[in-house]
Amino acid sequence: xxxxxxxxxxxxxxxxxxxxxxxxxxxxxxxxxxxxxxxxxxxxxxxxxxxxxxxxxxxxxxxxxxxxxxxxxxxxxxxxxxxxxxxxxxxxxxxxxxxxxxxxxxxxxxxxxxxxxxxxxxxxxxxxxxxxxxxxxxxxxxxxxxxxxxxxxxxxxxxxxxxxxxxxxxxxxxxxxxxxxxxxxxxx
Numbered sequence: 693x694x695x696x697x698x699x700x701x702x703x704x705x706x707x708x709x710x711x712x713x714x715x716x717x718x719x720x721x722x723x724x725x726x727x728x729x730x731x732x733x734x735x736x737x738x739x740x741x742x743x744x745x746x747x748x749x750x751x752x753x754x755x756x757x758x759x760x761x762x763x764x765x766x767x768x769x770x771x772x773x774x775x776x777x778x779x780x781x782x783x784x785x786x787x788x789x790x791x792x793x794x795x796x797x798x799x800x801x802x803x804x805x806x807x808x809x810x811x812x813x814x815x816x817x818x819x820x821x822x823x824x825x826x827x828x829x830x831x832x833x834x835x836x837x838x839x840x841x842x843x844x845x846x847x848x849x850x851x852x853x854x855x856x857x858x859x860x861x862x863x864x865x866x867x868x869x870x871x872x873x874x875x876x877x878x879x880x
Contacts, residue, residue: 701729704726707726707732708722708723708726711725711726714745715739715745715746715749716745716746717745717746717749718749721749721752721753724752724753724757725749725752725753727767728766728767728768730767730768730770731752731756731767731770734752734770734774734777735748735749735752737774738774738777738778738781740774741774741775741778742778742782743777743778743781743782744781747781747785748777748778748781751777751780751781751798755795755798755802756770756802759799759802770802771802771805772801772802772805773805776801776805776806776807776808777801779807779808779809780794780797780798780801780808783797783808783809783812787819787868788812788818788819789812789817789818789819790819790865790866790867790868790869792865793812793817793819793865793866796817797811797812797817817866818866819866819867819868820863820866820867826863826867826871826872826875827875827879829859829862829863829867830859830872830875830876830879831879832862833855833858833859833862833876834855834876834879834880836858837854837855837858840854840855840858841855841880844880845880852873852876852877852880855876856869856872856873856876859872859876860872
């Protein structure tokens with residue numbers, strides 16, 4: 693009996709309690725993640741690789757569930773590895789890629805289990821951290837949009853959002869929006 697008990701998998705209720713105590717993620721997330729052994733294993737293995745539990749939970753709860761629903765798949769059909777999910781989260785944490793780019797990479801990773809680091813490098817998706825290139829682009833956007841600049845100077849806060857959007861478009865989504873916003877405010 694002791695040997696059988698020792699070899700039994702952790703029951704869902706015990707796992708839910710452990711997740712609540714160890715990882716501090718919301719009960720709703722815990723229920724969804726522990727509903728599938730495959731998803732629970734993916735969650736735990738990704739966290740074991742150093743990714744923050746809440747971030748892993750977010751990727752599983754939002755992007756993974758969205759794609760599963762769109763493609764009418766089950767959690768058992770998830771084919772990407774914990775190593776690749778942890779690497780993708782690390783790229784975002786290091787600001788090597790934007791969240792928008794990360795979602796694009798995740799789509800490919802979900803379908804083909806590609807290494808996100810290699811994919812980002814191969815496709816040239818890294819966030820542009822070259823201050824001079826960003827400054828030139830922001831200056832050009834300011835020059836090309838005198839009405840929005842005037843609107844901003846006249847107190848219209850939404851005008852800066854338009855300028856950030858134009859800069860992101862010019863940088864093909866490879867600039868940090870927070871940095872763009874800061875630089876725009878500085879130059880305006």
